Each structure stands twice: as C-alpha cells, then as structure tokens.
Amino acid sequence: MDLERDLKQYGVVSGHEPDSMEFSTLGGWISTRASGMKKNTYGNIEDIVQNITLVTSKGTYNKVAAWPRISNGPDLNQMIIGSEGNFGIITEAVIKVRPIPEVRIFDSILFYDWESGVEFMRTIAKTNLYPTSCRLVDNQ
C-alpha cells in the first residue's frame, strides 16, 4: 500500500493487488510467487518484476540489465521467484509500472446458484474480454 501511495505521486501504479496487500511486501511477493486479483490486466508477480537483487552466502546476484525478456538461456529470475528465502535475501527489485488508469468500473452480478455462476465464468474465460478482476463468491 505504501508502494502504490508513493507511485501515485509519479502518476503510475504497479497494479499488483494480493488479498494480503495491507501487510505484505514486494520482497514477500517475489519470495512467494504471488498473484493479485488484478492480474488479468497487470500480470502476476513474475510478469511485473524485471530485475531482482539477491544477497546470498556466496555473493550478490542480479541481472546485468533489466530487459523484459531476452532469447538467451534460462531466466534465473524465475528460480528466485517463489524460492521462499531458500537461496538468499531479496534486497532490491525493479518492477514494471503503468499509468494510473483513466477509469475504474466496478460492478457485480447475482446468480441464483453457484453452478450458473461457474457457467458464466467459463463463458467469460472463452472470450478475450479479460475483466481486470472477476471473482465468484457464495455464502458457504
């Protein structure tokens, strides 16, 4: 939340919004390969993170340049993302940001039962509409 507040001053957002947002950190999101409810628009953490500085017992790791991707060997960032502290401590990261969205449209739909909700979700999944967030909840 501090991250989004500070990014706002520059007119940008990261768009990563896990349920744990109030008490989780960028390093934690990387360590746990986190997803967020707005991943359809902004991507999961592995899509958002471009470079990571990892301090290990043998030295410090980071990529020479934070290119979004490169057709040259395995992407070692992928080994760090989700490593849950096994290889070292994440001290820095470079992330993608996007301009603050022009609009935010919220809505909700009520279904008579879970099954018709799932059928709706499946129909949406087959289109290329990709709402920023689309979640199904019941009272159970």
Place this chain on the structure above:
Amino acid sequence: MKPDHASSWETFVDKAKKFFVVNIKGYDPEKLTACTLLFEGDKKEMESKHAQVMEIAK
C-alpha cells in the same frame, strides 16, 4: 461478512435490499452466488468490455 453501519438509515436500507433479493426476486440465501467485476484502463475500451460482459450475464 459485512462492514458496520454508520447510521440506522443504512441498516434499514440494507434490510430492505435483503428483503427485495430474498422475498421478491426469490434468491435462496444458501445458494445465491455473486460475481464481482472490475475493469481498469482506457475509458472507451473498458466501457465496451463492461457492456459485453453484462450482456453475457443476461
């Protein structure tokens, strides 16, 4: 799960909503399911996507 109400008017409005959904529209509270939606981005594009999604829901 619901947030606490600021006033008794809000509590009343909430009860009226519940009465409408359960007794008039005939939703079973044990079965009803909600889908929450968010569209973020370019105004025209998101309005169009929103309209298409709501059309599918009908």
